[in-house]
Amino acid sequence: MPNFGKGKAMEQRVMEKKDVKSFIAELIKLYPSVYGPVTKGKSFSFQKITDPGEVRFNYIRSILPPKKLIMPQEECLMKFTMPPEPKAESVVNYEDQVIIGVHPCDVKAIKLLDLVMANGNTDHNYMKRREHTIIVGIDCIPDDYCYCSSVMDLRCTEGFDIFLTDLGDQVLIDILTPKGKELVEKVTTAPATKDHLKKQDDSLDAKKKMFKAKINGPVQILPLELEGQWDAQVWEDMGHKCLSCGQCVIACPTCYCFDVEDKLSLDLKSGERVRKWDGCQLADFAYVGSGENFREEASGRIRHRFHRKFKYHIDSYSHTFCTGCGRCWYYCPVDINLVEISNRILAREVKCNP
């Protein structure tokens, strides 16, 4: 089992908000790569930071989750030379990196990916990059598409190295790992007082009341509630709307399905085997050579994705694999969302084939 960002908070300290910029500047000096949320058009994106002023700590969800920095959209797994005498060498691309400004939903998502990638056949490429990644979490303000309060604990207690909470003029720092402690030592901080911790509790209480989107019941009962609802009308209804564009799976912080393909260099003498993100919502995902497509209908694909988030992976990992980040909903061109599906499943509507 992976042990990244696990355990009780070692220590809680506070820093002055005006020192945050110099803190980031220090990180840029010390680490080959520091990533953080920056403005991209009307949205936000995790990019390499060269100027601390670029970082937008008050951002609303990034277009792609920070997952992309640990499991890139495309990565080389192997380099080979072509026959007659082929050679193959495994490749891992990584460097020491700090990701700052990761929201609790994405911290949780990375934690879930850690579980998956370590399970059974450990994914060496993912693990190598994860070992070289430091995560600086940050608290956030939910918008209309956020529903993390329905699927996870609002208090972020694991999966990060340090976690920042905005207390006004000051920032509370939860330090979880030795690496995180090392990081905090680069900046002037003071021990947190009871007053600071109370302010953190108050801000979480206030946040709890801000969510508009809610799943009407504990998600832990969804695996049971899904029993007998394989033919529920909700799958048909969503299948009719779905364009099978795959934006939901690309935007999802816990989706990790991939495709592997070989790319040849222009001289045709060597090549790379690359892994690319893939998605179960795309029409040919379960297609086999003989011509059979095992999930031919959009309704079946949506049902599959929902089961992966709220049943299969709960059975295997004891965690709901949706962290309520709202990306799949926000980016869906036809407004399909897991909150509505969950609520219809919990309401046990009449089946389409009674």
Add this chain to the structure above:
Amino acid sequence: MQSIEDKTNLYAPMISTIKEVKELTPTEKVFTVELPDGKTLGHKSGQFVEMTVFGVGEAPISICSSPTDGKHFQLTIRKVGDVTGVVHNMKAGEKLGIRGPFGWGFPMEELKGNNIVIVAGGIGLAPLRSVINYVLHNRSDYKEFHILHGARTPDDRLFKDELQKWEASGNVNYLETVDKPPSDWKGHSGVITTLFKHLPKMDPAKTFALICGPPVMYKYVILECGVLGLPDSHILASLERRMKCGLGKCGHCQINGLYCCQQGPVFTYTQIKHLEEAL
């Protein structure tokens, strides 16, 4: 930073050599493959490998030779896509990449002392040929041995020379049928389920059915196994899915919550009867 890993990476294949290519039909060939450095594959009947054609890609292929067949192993490949299309043009001496073996094969040890009924449709004969040759090699370990084999036409049948050997051996009750018989065909005709009526009465508690064929076949064959009285746990089906990584990660081969590449491709009917996506 990029590191070339000396550790065995799960995605890096063993560079292997094609020792022999034999045409079975215009669309199917059997490749005999040798691993590097005198390695043996160490597979079980029913397992598969990921085969690389360098520069084209990788495809999951079931192993059609028996573990008892010696150092090399064989793959029956139908020309259906990019990788399989290119490999069909390759010759002895050329190099392939091999990863594996992967998956859960047929539990040949557990089946000892029982009657075995093979149900093979079309290219489904390939993984079951591994079982058949394994059982023939260890014939005294098993009791009655029946092979039900279905193909579209007589010409579509794979391993025609071996079929005759099996039939002539006296060790096996070999039954075959074709969907579209030519006028000079003297054997059975019709779908594979029509062969079940020719099976003798057997003790269901001592009989296992091992099934592989086109997706449409399973439901009907399993019904016939039910008529024979076989318990669900005695019905073993090898299912086809798109197994891309073989490691239980990429998601392509998932059947409900199961990964076909890890928990399969051989499943008992007990495992899959409640899975809506299995059959």
